[in-house]
Amino acid sequence: MPIHSSLVYGYRHRIAIVKLAFILLFLWSAATPSPAGAGDHRDSAGVLTGYDEERNERILPLKETNVHLEITGNAVHARVRQTFFNDSVARLEALYNFPLPDEATVTDMFMQIGERRIRGVVQEKETARQTYEQAKRSGRRASLIEHQRQNLFETRVANLQPGDEITITFTYLTPLPRVDDRYELVFPTVFGARYHMGHTDDGMVELHPLSEPPPVQAQAPLVQPGRVSEAENNHFVTLTANVAGIPVADIQSPSHEIFIDHHGERHFAVELSPVDNLPNRDFVLFIEPYLDEEPQLSLVQSHQADGVHGMLTLYPPLEDVIGTDPTPKDIVFLVDTSGSMGGLPMQQAKDGLKACLAMLHDRDRFNIVRFSSDFSSYTQTYESVSSENLSRAHAYIDNLASGGGTEMQQALAHVLDLPESPEHLKMVVLLTDGDVGNENRLLALVQRTLGNARLFSFGIGSAPNEHLLKRISEQGQGVANFLRNNEDIGQVVSNFIETINTPVLTDVTLDFSDRAGNPQSIRRIYPSRIPDLFLGRPLRLLFQNDQPITGYVGVGGYLNGRWVQYDFAVDQGRKTHLPGLEKLVGSAQIKDLTADHLTAPYDQKAGIRDQIVALGLKYQLVTPYTSRVAVEERLQKMPDGSLTTVRVPIMRRANGLAATATNDFNLLLAAALLLALAAPLYVLQHTFGRKETTA
Amino acid sequence: MKSATADTAAPIAATTRLLGELLTSRRLPLGLLFAALLIAVRPVYHLTLRVVSQWQAERLWRDRPQNSQLVFSGDPIAWLSHRESGLDTLVLLDGNQENLNRFPCWSMAGSMPDRRGLKIILGHRDAHFRELGLMSQGETVQLKTQQGGQTFVVDQIEIVEKEQLGDHLIMSQDRDAVVLVTCYPFTYTGSAPHRYLVWLRPQKEPLV
Known part of the structure; x- marks a missing residue:
């Protein structure tokens, strides 16, 4: 090799190495996580969506959500009233995203402007959107309720004039969920930031590629509203409930302060305390019946x-078989350690996990797999339950730390792929807040690869994604459990272990x-x-x-x-009347069809979609393909000024505290070290005086 | 045919030569200096922000919103002072990172100044709240809010694990207390594993 070429080669390499060193140092400096938590910063940034276009005025048009629940023996009839008030000088279009319980069916909707009350009609989604847009352009007041995705809905109110107050009332019906010895009712007020890679399900990393494109509703980009903190919040929730027809032994809320009035035999009135009216966590009500009076x-x-x-x-009467020897199990705990689990939820997950391990039987085997942006497992396949293995597992659990995204799909695929043994019943226990956006892909994955295993889930945090956890457990032939804040983890876990230890x-x-x-x-x-x-x-x-x-x-x-x-x-x-029962049946039929849509060959999807639309129109239900729209009949005089669209921010979820140290000292230390290296190098080079690039 | 020694010697010689040339390169000290400056940008910015904010503190407090119902994240909400340690600082509403880089912050996880309930003030251990380590039981702390001034007594100093902080505060039954929170140990490099809590309780009025 000629000498000059070798020098050029060496020189380029030197430059490349120096550049690489700088890039690495810069990346390290930029990527070193601040202990104070980037999550808080991101949350604060979301507040900006509460401003108008000039970013000089705070517009929060949704002032109050009033909820009334009629709880009878088997179902919940809910009436939700959202009051939008425009106290700004701009003409507004308000958009508000809200979750409803997993199995809720929106049955009716009214728009109230002053004395006038306009009933919404169900139309096919595109038609309803056109009706709404047409009304919006002509200056009419209009409202639209759309199914956004899974259990998320969106209300839009167009042409909210300065000083206007418009009330949107809708009703929904849901079966009253029963868990163990009590009824558990949830009214969600906040939904988690659903994590997914990219903006659509198309962006997901596919381990087992589907043979057909994703379902239509999965292709819609998920729009995230801003999040406001308590001081910026101007939206409050009032909630009342009537409990009738249930032999009530006790009513309590683990999430909120409530007042209870006894109005007679089997009739109770529940009211949310006015000091606990922020929409920052799910409202949960437990109703315990007298079991011996139940049919x-x-x-x-x-x-x-x-x-x-x-x-x-x-x-x-499965209680008759308690005490029989349970089948030995291979239990894999799949633990979410993503950033959204930070603080109290992570601690709950760790405590729950330890409590589960403590209750395993001698013949059971276990494994723990954690996931965030990546996944890793405690052991290759399964370990037996011995005190030595348990103490190692405890150390592993103690070292789990939250951070990163929620890429559940690959971890779930790995866990479902673990071997099944003929002597053991394989069980997967998922501990997560469920803040993922690719629910359909996860459900399809479970449907395809479950085999003979069973999948159970534990929802954790102040507002777990109830819809996903229930659906995934249903698909996995298991049951969903929820670790609510302030609940005794030991009791919840003990009930869960009893459930899986009892023959099924x-x-x-x-x-x-x-x-x-x-x-x-x-x-x-x-x-x-x-x-x-x-x-x-x-x-x-x-x-x-x-x-x-x-x-x-x-x-x-x-x-x-x-x-x-x-x-x-x-x-x-025994005569029991349940108004709107046919709508529940229609909704169940739609749920079955939606599941079919997920796995049907591409050429059959349009047919299933048409069936869902037909059922939505027949039973007047809001579905992924049908919406409710209400339009004011009379024309408004178009005022000056353009229409400003405002996405109503939702409250930040009640969660942990920001950390209280900067990374400044570390960075200064690193900078000082580099200077300490540079100074003697400079002195040495000048002392021994070698010149650059002399051939 | 080359020997095995010759095969390994050549890359070693090339690497040694490359290393020698890198160390003798005039660009290396300059590069290191540049990298040091780049890394120092963020801490220097934070330091400058704190100094400038401190300089503006009096004016911010004077011009604070007068309606306590209309305060937003980053608004001045209280003034905290402790004579013995020299702590004398403005407190902003909402303990997010942006606000904490400027002043200690009134956490939204606790109660607001005009409500009963545990009130939580967060601060950086390497900035305004390094003085917390100088506080002792029995000393008094002044807290001024929109509702007026109040004297508190340092009642208890605790160190809890970082992960336990949320639970620990939730468990507190004292609805009149104020708790000052910072990271601990004060001189720890990296993410500190503990939290230093100074519990303040309202000073009882002497019986007349």
């Missing part, structure tokens, strides 16, 4: 022109017969795949039929490999 079967039926709609709730009724079948014992057929049942039955979890089914059910309901299934059958007599003397 083992509850059946509600309603006659409509197109047949009978009904809801059937069964409590098979699998391959459940249902048969119906009339009073004479003749078989009776049922037109449709939802969910169409009857889930496994766990201790303390009732079986709740919605159905459509030509004739009412009059005789007996038989529930059969395998219990520890043995076929068992429970028969229940339908009590004709």
Whole structure:
């Protein structure tokens, strides 16, 4: 090699090395996380969306959300009233995103302007959007409720004039969820920032590529509203509830301060304390019934022109089998350690995990997998339950730290891919706040790769993504649990372990017969795949039929490999009325179709979508493809000035505290070290005087 | 055919030569100086911000919003002073990073000044709250808010684990206390593992 070329080569390398060193140092300086937490900074930045276009005025048009819940034996009828008031000088369009309970079905909507009350109609999503946009352009006041994604909805109010007050009232219906020995009602007031890579599901890293494009609703970009802190918040929630028809032993809220009035036998009124009215965490109500007064079967039926709609709730006496030897289990705990879990949720996850480990049986085996932007596991496959292994696992748990994104898909795929042994029942326990945006992909992944395993989930934090956790557990043939703030973790975990240690009724079948014992057929049942039955979890089914059910309901299934059958007599003397039951049935049908849409071949998706639209229009429901729109009939005189669109910020979730140290000292120390290196080098080079680039 | 020694010797010689040339390069000290300056930008900026903010503190407090219902993140909300340690500082509302770089902050996780409930003030251990280490039990602290001035007594000093802080504060039953929070140890390099809490309780009026 010629000498000059070698020198040029060496010189270029020197420059490259020096450049690389600078780049690395710069990146290190920029990327060294500040202990005070970047998350707080990001939250504060979101507040800016509360300003108008000139960023000089704070516009928060949503002033109050008033909620009234009518809780009967099996369902919750809710009325939500959102009052928008424009106290600015600009003409506004207000946008507000809000979550509803997982199984909520929006059944009606009104827009109230002064004395006038306009009822919204359900139209196909695109048509409703056109109706709304047309009204907006012509200066009419209009409102639109759209299903944004999963359990998120959006209200839009157009042409909110200065000084205007518009009230949007909508109603929804949801079955009353039962967990163990109590009813658990949740009214979500805030939703987490759903984490996903990129803005659509298309951007996800696919481990097992789907053979068809993602579902239509998944393609819509997720729009994040700003988040305001308590001092900036001007939006308050008032909530009242009537509890009737349940033999109530106790009512309590683990999340909020409430007042309870006893209005008579089986009738209670609940009111949210006015000092606890910030929409920064989910409202949770526990209703404990007197168990011995509860029937083992509850059946509600309603006659409509197109047949009978009904809801059937069964409590098979699985308690009889407590104490039998449970099947040994391979349990994998999949723990979310992303940034959104920082503070109290992470601590709850660690405590929950330790409590779970403490309750494992000798013949069980376990593993722990953590995930954030990446994932790693405690051990390769499974470890046996020994005191030595448990203390190592405790040390591993203690070292878990939160940070990074929530890329659950790869970790979940890894966990579901772990081997299954014939002697052990594989169980995956997911501990997360569920702040992910690619729910459909996760559900499809579970559906494809679950095998014989069971997936359970623990929702953690002040506002876990209830929808995802329930759906993923349902898909995983398990159940969802929630670790609410202020709840006794030990008790919750103990209930959970009892649930999974008790034999499960699998391959459940249902048969119906009339009073004479003749078989009776049922037109449709939802969910169409009857889930496994766990201790303390009732079986709740919605159905459509030509004739009412009059005789007996038989529930059969395998219990520890043995076929068992429970028969229940339908009590004709008990009459229960549930208004809007047909809408619940329609909603269940839509839920089944949405699940089919997820996995159907591409050429069948349009057909399923049309069926969902037809059901949405028939039952007047807001679905992924239908919206409710209300338009003021009379024309407004168009005032001067353009329309400003304001996305109503939602409150920051109640969470931990910012850390209290800067990284300044470390950075100054690094800078001083570099200077300390540079100075003697400079002196040495000048002392020994070698010149640069002499060939 | 080359020997194995010759095979390894050549890269070693090339690396040694490259290293020698790098160390003798006039650009290296300059580069290191440049990198040092680059790294120092952020801490110097923070320091300057604190000095400038401190200089403006009196004026900010004088011009603070008069309606206590209309205060927003970053607004002056209180003035905290402790004679023995020399702590004398403005307090801003909302303990986010941006505000904490300027002054100690009134945390939204606690109660507001005009409400009953535990009130939490956060500050950087390497900035305004380094003086917390000089506070002792029984000493008095003055806290001025929109509602007026109040004297507090240093009741208790605690050190808790960073992860336990949220739970520890939630468990507190004292609805009149103010707690000053900073990182601990004060001279720790990196993310400090503990939190230093100074619990202040209202000074009881002497019986007349």
